Amino acid sequence: MPLQISFRFLIELSTGVAALLMARTFKEASLLAGTFLIGLSAVEAMLHFMGN
DSSP: OHHHHHHHHHHHHHHHHHHHHHOSSHHHHHHHHHHHHHHHHHHHHHHHHHTO
């Protein structure tokens, strides 16, 4: 279980860094981060409801 958590953390961190590098302004970075968090929470909710 700890191995899965560390991989998930690294994947989320690399995705967040890539999104911040693409953003040109603070507003774009905020929108990208918000979209990322909404998508991540949707995936987490689906995994929770499926029992994983």
